[in-house]
Amino acid sequence: MATDRDTVLEAAVSVLSRRPTAHLDEIARAAGISRATLHRLFPGREALIREVGLLSLQRFAAALDTATAGEGDAEAAVRRLVEVAVPDAMLCAFLAGENQLYDDENVNALWEIQIERLHRLFLLGQQQGVFRIELSAAWLSEAFFDLVAGVGWAIQDGRLAPRDAAFSITELFLGGALRRPSSAPSTPSSARATETDTP
Template sequence: MATDRDSVLDAAIGVLSRQPSAALDEIARAAGISRATLHRLFPGRDALVREVATLALRRMDAALDSATIDRGDPVAAVRRLADAVIPNADTAAFLTGESRLFEDNEITAAWDRMDARVCALFLRGQQSGAFRVELPAAWLSEAFFDLLAGVGWAVQEGRLAPRDSTRALTELFLGGALRKD
């Protein structure tokens, strides 16, 4: 029986987003495969983590594409963004929690490109008067992704129902980011 590489990566996201230092045995168990099979797919922990990061960033980038955040009302764009990225909240939790990723130039560059797209949304919202101008757009982007990671962790731990995730993220974020007259 062939092992589906993406399902192994999904299992790794689930484990590593909660416990970045998890043993490869634990990741293999979560994927329903042996450690030997895991090693055949990924020659070591660093290769696995890099593949997980690449998949996570690809999914987040696709979610940004589907949310069309460069169009329309910035507040509505944030809501579309939340709708699009919530299914990937566990990947955001992984990306936020895995500090070794910041040593990889390709991963960092991909993250920076994604972050720049979201920063542009918040800058556009500030220029239109929708978002607070005393909070830098780069910080708003960081706060959004950190809240998204928090949603991912809360859902995994059963502290937040998946069906409440988008509302929880958007209401909390927009409650602090919207400009108040």
């Protein structure tokens, strides 16, 4: 029976996301294949990690597509994105934690494209009056992705039930990111200091 590459890559994520230095033997066992089969699929550790990174980025790009991020109501788009991203939260965790990926120009270029798509989503939400304007769209993008990654780790460690993941992300993230119309935006302390220093 042919070995499904994506299944092997997902098994690798389950190991590498928590033990970045895990041996290829461990990864092969997690995938239910021999080390020889793993080596036929991926000629070395660097190739395996690169393929996992590319798969992770492809899945996140697909989630952004499915959620139609950047179109219509931004809050609704974020809620849709959470629903479709949660099943691949462990892949997001891998992206967030694997330093070796930063040495790959192609992976970095793909990452920049996806984080820019998130940035545009939150910028749109700020323009719509949905998200707080005292929090930069760039920071909201990073915080959102890191929260999805954190959910991936929490699910893997048994600290969060998969069925509660989407609700947990939505409540925590939107609870802090949504604009509060009843109160004026607070000014960051650094900005206050600058204003105070101005003659």
